[in-house]
Amino acid sequence: MKEEQITVDYQRKRRELEEDEDILKNTQRTGEQLIQETLSDIYRVVQQSAVDSEPFDRAKQLIMQVENDYHEELSRAKKQLCQQQEKLEQDYRNDLQKVNKE
Helix, strand or coil, rough: HHHHHHHHHHHHHHHHHHHHHHHHHHHHHHHHHHHHHHHHHHHHHHHHHCCCCCCHHHHHHHHHHHHHHHHHHHHHHHHHHHHHHHHHHHHHHHHHHHHHHH
């Protein structure tokens, strides 16, 4: 494989990984927004109905647990994406070295 082709392949794969990173960032923003809106909606309903806040507190705890799980999953996805980017960089450098030795 020629150096040109190696670079073209690398740039294509790099763009794909950057698009995946953008998707993760958008997913995180959207998820956090939905969680905050849900908490606000629940709080508003509790305030308007003047009921015991215990159900709200339980719902809030459950939502916070879901939020925590959500952030952990996003962190795993980000870590995996970072590892893919590092591997791509390493493979690219190795491929260029091989071509230059030939």
